[in-house]
Amino acid sequence: MAGTPNFDRRTFLKLSAAAGLAGMAGVTSATPGRDPGPKKDEILVGVSKTADSPQAAVEQHVPGNAEVVHENKSLSYAAVKFPSNAPSHARENFIEAITKKDEVKYAEENATLEALYTANDPKYGSQYAPQQVNADSAWDTTLGSSNVTIAVVDQGVMYDHPDLSSQFGSDKGQDFVDNDNDPYPDVLSDEYHGTHVAGIAAGTTDNNEGIGGISNSTLLSGRALSEGGSGATSDIADAVEWAADQGADVINLSLGGGGYSSTMKNAVTYATQQGSLVVAAAGNDGRRNVSYPAAYSECLAVSALDPDETLARYSNYGDEIDVAAPGTNVLSCWTTSTEYKEISGTSMATPVVSGVAGLALDVYDLSPSDLRNHLKNTAVNVGLSSAKQGSGRVDAANAVTTDPGSGGGGGGGGSTTTTIDDSLSSNADSDCWSYTWEYSSPSQVVVELSGPSNADFDLYVNEGSGTCPSTSTYDYRSWTTDSNEQITIDNPDTAADLAMMVDSYSGSGSYTVTITEKE
Template identity: 45%
Template sequence: MSDHRPTTTDRRTILKTTGAIGALAGVGAVTSASASRNSTEIIVSKNDRVSISDIESTVETVLPNDATITHRNDVLGYVVAEVPESEYGVTVDLVSTLESRSEVKYAHENGTMYALESPLSPNFRSQNQPNDPGWDQQYAPQMVNAPDAWNVTHGEDALISIVDTGTDYDHEDLHAGFGSDPGHDFVGGTSDPAPRAASESHGTHVAGCAAATTDNGVGVAGPSNAQLIAARVLGTDGSGSMYDIADGIQYSADRGADIINLSLGSPSPSPVTQEAMQYALNQGSLPIAAAGNSGGSVGYPAAYPEAVAVAAIDSNGDPASFTSRGPEIAVCAPGVDVLAPVPFGDSYDRFSGTSMASPVAAGVAALGASAHGLTGNNKDPQQLRNLLRGTADSIGLPGSIEGDGLVNAAAIVDGGGGDPPEEPTAVIDVSTTTPEVGETVDLDGTSSSSPNGSIDEYHWNAQPGGEVTSPTATLTRDEEIAVDVTLTVTDTAGASASDTVTIVFGGDDDDDDPEPGECGEETNTASASGSLDGGWYGDTDNYTYDVSTANPCDATVTLSTSEDFDLLVTTDVPTQPARSTADTANADEITVDLDGVDNLGIVVRAGYFASGEYELDILERGK
C-alpha cells in the first residue's frame, strides 16, 4: 500500500521527551542493584533439588561472557544477572534457554514495583507506562489499550512474519524481536531480508507498528514484544510479483509464524496469493492484511476470506480519508500519523496508511495468541481470528469501515470473544450389555475425543452402584439387575460431555426386545470416525456399508459433529449422493428402507471453511 507521510520525526526529536521519573527506596532484608541504562537484568530461580551455587553455575554457563551475577537470595533461591546492552536483543532467547534447563524453576526480566498511591510524577499516567522516550508522541498503542494488556503478557512467545519490503532487523527498536535467522529475501534471492536503500522504509515501519520493543529505553513502543521474521517480497520501489508474495507467505507459514502481516495489495485478484494464504491457515498461521488506500472497495489479498481485513482510523476515531471499505472489513486500527522505526541510523518517522493499521492489529493478535496459548504447536488461526474480532469494540462507524470494531488488546488477553470450547464426544465401548449374573463387564472410554485437545478426565458412575475415575472400568453384579452406567469426559479446555449405557445382568431386558418377526429382532452396528478440512471447495469422506442382517428392514445413519458438515445417504451404490439430494442433505440422522437393498453409500461433506472431527454410527435392523 502507498502511504501518506505528512510529518517527519527523527531520533533526536524523540529523545527530547525523555525525563527521569525518580528513584524509590527498597524496603526489606534483601536489596538489589539496579541495571544501568546500558544493561538489563534477568531473575533466575532454582528448583528445590539444586543449590544456589548450582543455579549460579547454570546462569554463568548460559549467559554471555560479559554478563555478571549482581545479586543472590539464598532464602528464596534466586540470582540476578545483568546482561550488557550489546546482548539485550537476545534477552528473550536467554530467558527461554534458561527456562529450558531442568534446574531452573523460572526466569524473567527484572521490573519495578510502585506503591499504588505514591506520587511519582505529574505526567505519570499508568503503572504500565513504558520508558520508551517517544511514548508521549504515540497514540496507537494507547488507543488499542495495549498498556492494560501488558499486565498479562507482552506477547514475547508469539511470532509475527512481516511480508513486505526489506526490514532493518538491526534497528535499535527491532533487533530484540529477531533471532539469528531474521528471514529471507525473495526479490533478490538471498538470505538477507534487509532493505537495500533508505527509501525502502516500508517494511521496517510496519514491523515497528506491530512490535517495536517496549520498555527498552529507546525509541517507541509497539503494542507487542512479539518475535519477528521478515520476508522481503517487495523491492526498493515498493512493488513485487504475486508469486514472490505467495512464496513469502508459504515461507512464513513453514517458519512457524503465528501471524502473517500483509501490508500490501492490488485491486486485482491473485489466486496464487489466496492459495498461499489457505496453505498458511492449514499450517496454523493467521494472515492479517491491509484493506487498501483507495478510499473505495477493499483490495486483494485483504478481500479474500482467508485474511483478516483491517481498515484505518485516526487518533480521533474517525475513518482515515484514504481507507478502503466494504463488507470484507473485519476490524479497524490506528493508521494515520503512526510513529514507528525506519531503516538506517535508528531513525523514526510518521506514516499513514492501512499498511500501518494492519500491523497494529497484528500486534494485538500476538498478545491474544500469547495470553491464550495459541502459539507454536498449539496455534489455532480460527480461534485467534474469533478472539480478535469478538473482542473488538464498536466505535460507532459503519460496518464497512470498522467491521466488528476497533481492536482491543486489554479485552483480547482477558479472553472475551471467540467461540466457546466445542463439546467433546463421550464414547462407551462395552464388552456386553447382557452379561450373566456374576460376569465381569469391561468398560472402555478411550474412544472418546474432543476437537479442543485431549481428554483430561474420565468419570464413571453406575446406578445403582459406585463411581470410579479412570479411562477404563469394570462392572459386575451378583443378582439380576439393570445398571445404568454413565461416562463423563472432560477435555483440556474444560468442556464436558456424557454417554450412558444400560447393562442388564441376567440376560436381555424382555420389555425392550422386539417380538419375533418385528423390525429390530436382529441388529448390526458399525461406526467410523474422521476429520475434514473444508477449505474453499469443501472436503468429503465416502463410505460404503454392506447390509448384513438376514432379513433387513431399515438402517439409521447418525452423524455426530459440532461442525457445519452434511450427511448424505444413497441406496444406489456406487453412485454417491449429491449435495442437493432433498431427503438426505443437511441432516444429522437419516433412516432408510432396506427392502431389496444390498449396500449403502454414505458421504460426510464439510461446508466451506468448516474443519474438525466427526463420528459416524450405523444401526441396521432386521426381522
C-alpha cells in the same frame, strides 16, 4: 456440546471432467537473474499436483518466444516469461490455450502488489496507537513473548535497528526480491516501509529506546517488495508459503492490489492450514472495495482509523472487513539513522492487529480460526458500520484478559465438530452433502477437506439456499492444486442447511470433510 447434524448424500457426474497432473512438494526460490519487483511480462500457471512437476507440465505448451523461469512446487505453479516487446495478445492467447490443457487449473498475470501506505509529511510525535488499542493495559498481563513469531512479508526490515534488533533471532528471514537469505533493505533511504511495519507490530517495549511496539514477539522478515514498494504476486506468494513453513504464528501483509489471484489465494490457504493467521490491509483507495489479499476469506481484513476513531478517509471498507485499528500518523521505526517517523495507511493499521494477535497468543493457545474469532469477539464498537469497522476496533487489553471460551465480546464460546468420511472413484465423481446447523446464529463455520495425496479434490460450499453447489455455481470455493482445502465463513446464513460438494478434479480415493461450527 456434540452436534447431531443430518446429512443427505447424492453422487453425480460432472458435465465435463478434466484429468489433471501436478507437482511434488517443496519450493524453489526465484531463478537467479530474475529482475526484482514487478514482473508484468510473466504468466503464472497453476498445475494440479498429480503432475510430475509444474514446470514439466507447462513447458511443453510454452511458445518459442517464451520460457518457464520459475516454479513453486508446494503451491504448484510455474511462471512463464514473455519478451517485453511481445504484443499483449500473445500472453492473452497463451492463457486461453494453456487453461484448456487437462493438467492446468488456472493461468493469470503475475500481477503487481504494492505497499499500502499513504505518505504525509513525516514528523516526530508521541505515539497514540498502542494507547488507543489499550496495549498499555495489556502489558500489565504480558509484553508478548519470543515464543510467538510475526512474519512481515513486505520490504526488507532493518533488523539491526536499536528498537528491532532484539526481536530477531539468528534467522533474520529471506529475500525473495534478490534471491538470498538476507532481507536487509537494499537502499535504506528508500526502503523504510517494512521497517516501519515491523516496529508497529513488535518494536521492543520497555527497553528505554525509541518507541514501544504492540508486542515483544519474534520478528521474521520476508522481503518480497522492492525498494520502490512493489512486488510480483509470485514473490509475495512464495514469501507467504515460506513464512508458514518457518512456523510463523502471524503473517502480516501490509500490501495489496492486482485483484483476485488464484496463486495468492492458494498461498494464504496454505499458510492458514499450516497454522498461521494471515492479517492483511484493506487498501487505501478510500472506497467500498476491500483489496486483495485482505478480501480472501482466509485473511483477517483490517481497515484504518483516525486518532478520533472515525474511518480514515483513505481506508477501503466493505463486508469483508473483520476489525479496525489506528492507521493515521502512526509513529514507528525508520531506516535512516535511528529516527522514528509518522506515516499513515491501512499498512500501519495492519501490524497493530498483528501485534495484538501476538499478545493474545502469548496468553492463549489458539488456532488461526480461533484467534481470528477471539480478536473479533474482543474488539470494541466505536460506532461505525460493520462495513467500516467489522466487529470493531481491536483491543489488546480485552484480547489478553478475556478467556476465549467465555465468548466475551460476543458469541457463546461453544463449538461443535462433525466429520464425514467417504470416497470418490474418478475425476467424473462428486459428492454433495447438506449440514443441519447446531446453533441458530453461529459466529463462524469452518469446512475442511482432507483427501488423498495422489489426487486433486476440490471443495465448494453454498450457504442460505440449501442447494448443492456445482463447479460453476457456488458461494465459496477452495480450489488449490492438491486435496487439502479449507473454507471459513463468518456469520453464516442459517436460513437453510449448509450445502457442500467434494469434487474430484483428478484422481480417486478416500476423503474426510470436517465441519466446525462456533457460537
